[in-house]
Amino acid sequence: MLFSSITFLYYFLPLTVFLYFIAPRRLKNSVLLFAGMVFYGWGEPKYIWLLACSIVSGYVSGLLVEKYREKRAGKIFCSISIAVSLSFLLYFKYVDFFLANFSAVTGMKLSLLRPALPVGISFYTFQLISYTVDVYRGAGAQRNMVRLAVYISLFPQLVAGPIVRYHDIEGQLKDREHSWHGAAEGIRRFVTGLAKKVLLADQLGELCSAYTVSAEKSVLFCWLYALAFALQIYFDFSGYSDMAVGLCRVFGFHLPENFHYPLISASITEFWRRWHISLGRWFRDYVYIPLGGNRKGRGRQMLNILVVWVLTGFWHGAAWNFILWGLLFAILLAAEKFWLLNKLEKSRVLSRVYTLFFVLLSFVIFSAENAGQALYNLGGLFGAGGIPFVSDEAVYSLQSFGIVLLAGITGATPTVRILAEKLSERPAGGRIIRGFEPFVFAALVIVITAYLVDGSFQPFLYFRF
């Protein structure tokens, strides 16, 4: 089920909120678990068993790892649990990639298996691994199966994160506070995320689609596409994260932040501290540091960076362009770590231009169907293939999407937030904001509903990861 759907907003959500708040405290987790299963089963009824198996496997592994933590068996159970989780992911997401490449290298014509990718598998697999490893490292295993199931299947963040580490939420699974203030904060956040998704990301997606189907490519159109896609994926994914954080807040959970205005970063290093923060943290804690991080010399550190970023790219999709995307970041991050970062600090403007340039390039690679198309689109940015500088379609798109792009660029910076904060610091401003806020947000919901009713919805980009 999509957050940005009439079914979710006007059927599932009111019903779930109603059941959750009338349920006695001891049954609230059960309501969330049931809602999570309905939410997941709505889009993926045939894979609900996979989610259930993952939960049961995680539960049993957690208990075994805890019991034998001090012994060698603990390590073995932990490894088995990780292997089981990863084997699901490898099969459903990567098996065809390996088969296709094996066929290409050996000349054997192996049939592809074409398994449908279960939505959210990359996210909940990482949460399960986080749970097992945290238990191995000393956290207490969850004895209440419902609580563990809620951790894995909490519907607001089940299919596209943020990836919540077990020990960050362990206490809240047992007991959490509910308040009008917290719920209001959550609703604000949810509506903001919904607006990012429906009003900005989906409209920018239309511009990207216009570019993709156009036979009139031009340099201007290629750059418009690069900008539009970077903004689209930002608003799509950060919008989803906002909705997840907001909904969880309504139910009393505090989820970690996943985005912090990444497009204003002054280096790629900073960009990755602000973009998909939970994934970066996961790879740091469960891959980079266990590999030795920066503790084993410069050469090993370089290798660790390379491994982490190839895996990060590969996590996003089973295709070479995602690996290329990861490699590009590995090279840039290594260059910054060993040489470039000091130089970038000398000019805030140039460093931002540099960052934005490579971020746009990276998303052109990211958005391509395959490595060949990625190179073709990259070439287009620089006029390769003899394409003209402008085309009618590019000019029309610029005119038709100019305000959306401008709104996107403004929304990708903290300008609006800073203005709102400054206004609320003044006594009169604070009163005005508090007085008008419900109406402004309600109006936003009505406009969003209008867009959904008109049928211009697009699935979340990150659902395919």
Add this chain to the structure above:
Amino acid sequence: MNTKKSGRVFCITFLLLFGGGFLLCLFMPKAEYLYSERRMPAPAPELSADAVKSGRFMEDFDDFAVDAFPFRENFRKIKSYTAGKIFGRRDNNGIYAADGYISAMEYPMNEDSLEHAADRFRYVCEKYLTDKNKVYLSVIPDKNCFLAEESGHLSMDYAEFEQQMAAKLDFAEYIPVSDLLELDDYYKTDPHWRQEKIMDVAKRLAQAMGTELSQDYKSYTLKPDFYGAYYGQAALPLAPDSIQYMTTEATDSCTVYDGQNQKEIPVYDLEKAAGRDPYEMFLSGSLSLITINNPAAAGKKLVIFRDSFGSSIAPLLISGYSQITLVDIRYIHPDFLEKFIDFGDSDVLFLYSTLVLNNSDTIR
């Protein structure tokens, strides 16, 4: 208002909004037909174990929920308004309004589609026609030709379009009509041309094909407001059109036979004029095969391969022919035509709008 109280007000506002929406979705009567979109709404899904297991129930429910949403039409208007006025979008799902007209952008020129259409026309000619048949081609520009470029929307090169079609069908005599047309020859809310404005086009076609038409037309205006096909798609508050139709002695005395449903039909079906698509009043809309017999004229016969634009011009041409056969090869495969049509020495006119030629995958 303190923070605690404002939080409560905020939550109650949204409880009312989503909770009220939920109750309205459940209990408000559902529309049986979406008039402005000219379609049936998605039906309520059937609940069964199989449907749930396969995911069909959920997919159907999502469609149902959107189509049955309370005040759907008003929400579509809000969307259209927001897209145009707030976000400055030049078009809304490809539909745009300019100078009081609504149109769907038709861009770019699809050369493969032109080639496909030309192939199919060539196939018909090679299969059925002989030296006795004179073949003509005329391309009707859609209203974007007069509206798009002026209003800053993407526009095809219509001269190039006609040139390419004429070149691809070099065995047919090309009859240009675009120089006779202008924007107000089209309905404001519909893609089609207005019958009362295309008499000069009919005369040009007749003259080029060597016949003369009656000059004695009577014009009638239909009372019901005509909201064309684009009106519902645009969801913009624009004034409706009105439909006029023209009669001559020939249209009064001719008989029209609907070969698809094997029954006689009127030239102008006033019941359809009051129906869901009033433009269907002209020769009863999309039918694969229609024969108009004019007992007052002798000799000349015409076969028109056509799209919906042909429905409104054929009645204007009938005074010059003893028989006109209209064929829509989007709805009947050309291989079946020998059962119904004796091409004899009839003239053959391929009369198509740029809208169909540029999206010709429906032509069989």
